[in-house]
Amino acid sequence: xxxxxxxxxxxxxxxxxxxxxxxxxxxxxxxxxxxxxxxxxxxxxxxxxxxxxxxxxxxxxxxxxxxxxxxxxxxxxxxxxxxxxxxxxxxxxxxxxxxxxxxxxxxxxxxxxxxxxxxxxxxxxxxxxxxxxxxxxxxxxxxxxxxxxxxxxxxxxxxxxxxxxxxxxxxxxxxxxxxxxxxxxxxxxxxxxxxxxxxxxxxxxxxxxxxxxxxxxxxxxxxxxxxxxxxxxxxxxxxxxxxxxxxxxxxxxxxxxxxxxxxxxxxxxxxxxxxxxxxxxxxxxxxxxxxxxxxxxxxxxxxxxxxxxxxxxxxxxxxxxxxxxxxxxxxxxxxxxxxxxxxxxxxxxx
Amino acid sequence: xxxxxxxxxxxxxxxxxxxxxxxxxxxxxxxxxxxxxxxxxxxxxxxxxxxxxxxxxxxxxxxxxxxxxxxxxxxxxxxxxxxxxxxxxxxxxxxxxxxxxxxxxxxxxxxxxxxxxxxxxxxxxxxxxxxxxxxxxxxxxxxxxxxxxxxxxxxxxxxxxxxxxxxx
Numbered sequence: 001x002x003x004x005x006x007x008x009x010x011x012x013x014x015x016x017x018x019x020x021x022x023x024x025x026x027x028x029x030x031x032x033x034x035x036x037x038x039x040x041x042x043x044x045x046x047x048x049x050x051x052x053x054x055x056x057x058x059x060x061x062x063x064x065x066x067x068x069x070x071x072x073x074x075x076x077x078x079x080x081x082x083x084x085x086x087x088x089x090x091x092x093x094x095x096x097x098x099x100x101x102x103x104x105x106x107x108x109x110x111x112x113x114x115x116x117x118x119x120x121x122x123x124x125x126x127x128x129x130x131x132x133x134x135x136x137x138x139x140x141x142x143x144x145x146x147x148x149x150x151x152x153x154x155x156x157x158x159x160x161x162x163x164x165x166x167x168x169x170x171x172x173x174x175x176x177x178x179x180x181x182x183x184x185x186x187x188x189x190x191x192x193x194x195x196x197x198x199x200x201x202x203x204x205x206x207x208x209x210x211x212x213x214x215x216x217x218x219x220x221x222x223x224x225x226x227x228x229x230x231x232x233x234x235x236x237x238x239x240x241x242x243x244x245x246x247x248x249x250x251x252x253x254x255x256x257x258x259x260x261x262x263x264x265x266x267x268x269x270x271x272x273x274x275x276x277x278x279x280x281x282x283x284x285x286x287x288x289x290x291x292x293x294x295x296x297x298x299x300x301x302x303x304x305x306x307x308x309x310x311x312x313x314x315x316x317x318x319x320x321x322x323x324x325x326x327x328x329x330x331x332x333x334x335x336x337x338x339x340x341x342x343x344x345x346x347x348x349x350x
Numbered sequence: 351x352x353x354x355x356x357x358x359x360x361x362x363x364x365x366x367x368x369x370x371x372x373x374x375x376x377x378x379x380x381x382x383x384x385x386x387x388x389x390x391x392x393x394x395x396x397x398x399x400x401x402x403x404x405x406x407x408x409x410x411x412x413x414x415x416x417x418x419x420x421x422x423x424x425x426x427x428x429x430x431x432x433x434x435x436x437x438x439x440x441x442x443x444x445x446x447x448x449x450x451x452x453x454x455x456x457x458x459x460x461x462x463x464x465x466x467x468x469x470x471x472x473x474x475x476x477x478x479x480x481x482x483x484x485x486x487x488x489x490x491x492x493x494x495x496x497x498x499x500x501x502x503x504x505x506x507x508x509x510x511x512x513x514x515x516x517x518x
Contacts, residue, residue: 028515192352193465194504196472197497200490203476225514262514315363316355323367326360331514336501345494347502 002038004100005055008107009040012093016042016049031324032065032241033057034103037110052110054089058103062320065311065328068241070094070106072157076240077108079152086140087111089236113228113235120229121265132232134269138276140227140234142283145216145248152217158244162307168245171212175247179206182302189309191316197336198305201298204343210292215245221304222251223258224266242304249288250303252277253296260338261331294342301339308332351504353458353465361396365389403451410448417443468493 002021009019024038036055041048056073058064077091094106120130149158160166164181167173182202189195219226220242228236252267255276259267266276273279281287308328315325355363368385376382421439424432471493478486 190469192354193462193469194352194497194500196465196469197501199469200472200494203472203479207476207479316359321363321366321370323363323371326355326363327515329355330508330510333505333508337505340494340498340501343494344491345498345501346491347495347498 001036001055001101004095004105005038005053005107006040007100008093008095008105009042009051009053012107013042013044016044018043018048031328032059032068032239034059053092054108054110055101055105056108057101057105060103060320062314063311063322066242066307067162069157069161070104071096072161073241073243074106075155075157076153076243080144080147080240083151084143084147086143087234087236088240089238111228111236111238113230115225115228115238117224117227117229118262118264122263126229129229129232130265131270131272133229133234134266134276135273135279136232136234137227137237137266138270138279139283140237141219141222141251142280144219144237145251145284147217149215149217149245153245158217161244166244168215171215171247172209174215174245175209178246178299178303182306185306185310189306189313191309191313195309197339198302198309200343201302201339205295205299205302208295210295213247213249213286216248217243218246218248218251220244220246220251222255224255224262224264225258246303247296247299248286249292249296250300252280252288252293252300253298254300254304256293256297257301257335257338261334298339298342301335305332305335351500351507353462356458357399358396361392361399364392368392400454407448407450410445414443414445414447468496 002024005021005024006019010016018041020041022039022041024036026034026036028035034057036057038053038055040051040053042051043049056070058070061067071094074091074094077088080086081088081090089111090109092107092109094104095101096104098104114126116126118124119126120133121127126133153159159168165177166181167177179202182205183199186195186199186202189198219237219240221239226237226239227234228238255266259265268275270276270279273282277288277290277293309332312325312329314320315322368389373382373385376385417439421436421443424435472490475486475490475493479490
């Protein structure tokens with residue numbers, strides 16, 4: 001694998017030579033891709049440099065939570081890096097041929113900063129940075145949602161990147177086609193009848209569509225584990241594989257749910273601005289209401305719940321034998337009370 | 351409570367994960383052996399769990415009978431030892447038989463069938479709700495009320511600790 005990393009670096013950066021890979025090891029790095037870190041020691045313009053790298057590699061199809069495309073992720077990251085001030089890690093390149101790495105893979109710059117975002121909350125070591133980091137995170141999200149879709153994604157690769165039959169010709173078309181996707185996917189994820197809560201969510205979403213809002217590029221997995229920080233700022237927003245065109249309220253809603261599941265408190269900050277939603281509204285003038293946020297918490301949850309529960313379902317059916325889906329299933333349980341509350345179930349605990 | 355995956359599915363998953371995802375990365379022979387011991391113990395739990403309650407109940411009822419039969423075979427033998435055996439037969443040996451736990455498989459199958467029936471009701475109610483039948487709103491709340499109790503209990507029973515390992 002190290003040789004393949006060196007070869008890809010040499011290919012994407014022709015100006016470097018004497019590439020050697022050091023410290024290659026697999027890291028936790030999220031649940032959907034296999035992630036490795038290493039350093040590339042290279043010679044450029046007669047000087048030796050060390051380039052810190054991340055390799056993101058696709059798992060076998062049956063083991064993938066999301067079926068995403070490394071070339072689409074690479075192009076998006078580079079588009080954002082070159083056209084906005086959104087902090088992202090440079091994507092050096094990708095290899096879609098499975099031969100060198102076993103599966104398609106991409107190479108990114110390993111950004112500086114801490115990924116231990118749990119240290120920002122619950123009395124953690126970096127809680128003193130939470131106010132400024134989350135304030136910056138909100139500003140980053142606002143910039144993303146303010147980007148011109150055509151400018152960032154001129155080829156339309158983010159229109160329906162997961163081939164779900166999503167129609168973005170209007171907000172209503174987007175919502176209707178997405179909810180239809182949720183409904184049609186249900187039979188492939190209901191490995192246990194208790195998943196009927198998700199089905200109830202699909203119908204509830206269809207019966208209660210909120211006001212329209214202009215579609216935007218959304219991160220798609222905006223959660224407390226997908227940013228790095230240092231010196232009171234976000235140093236990188238990471239893991240762009242779920243990015244697509246959507247309703248900007250989806251990112252906010254998904255963060256609400258993932259705050260609960262991750263025992264984080266992103267949405268409570270910046271406290272001086274009255275919390276994440278208040279600050280987002282102040283910056284955008286969108287006036288998103290708590291009710292809309294609740295709707296999109298449910299909607300954003302279903303966007304991720306469908307592939308995640310399909311992933312669990314394939315494991316329950318023994319199509320593969322990894323441990324992760326069982327852990328994901330256990331970790332998903334705290335989402336149920338919140339989903340129930342958002343749907344108006346009676347007797348939801350405070 | 352979900353009936354799928356079963357507890358046995360989880361235990362099987364632990365053994366497989368140890369074999370395929372952990373042991374290949376274990377460098378210490380001592381730790382490798384501990385993994386093998388762990389696999390063996392998990393397999394023990396898989397084998398014991400389905401029969402444990404049944405065997406305990408069977409053995410409880412068997413021991414009361416044995417106490418009685420032992421005393422009966424002694425007949426009219428005299429002495430403090432024989433008296434103590436008869437005393438045990440008269441007290442502990444007279445305990446009523448405990449009920450045998452029912453076979454869980456048909457219960458789980460029925461539970462599953464009922465669960466899918468509720469799921470289908472939610473689908474039918476959605477059609478009625480969209481057709482403007484307000485009674486369907488109330489009917490849906492009946493199902494939701496049932497689910498809510500289960501959600502609260504499942505969350506308390508299944509979750510372990512806060513946060514997600516490996517994610518910040």
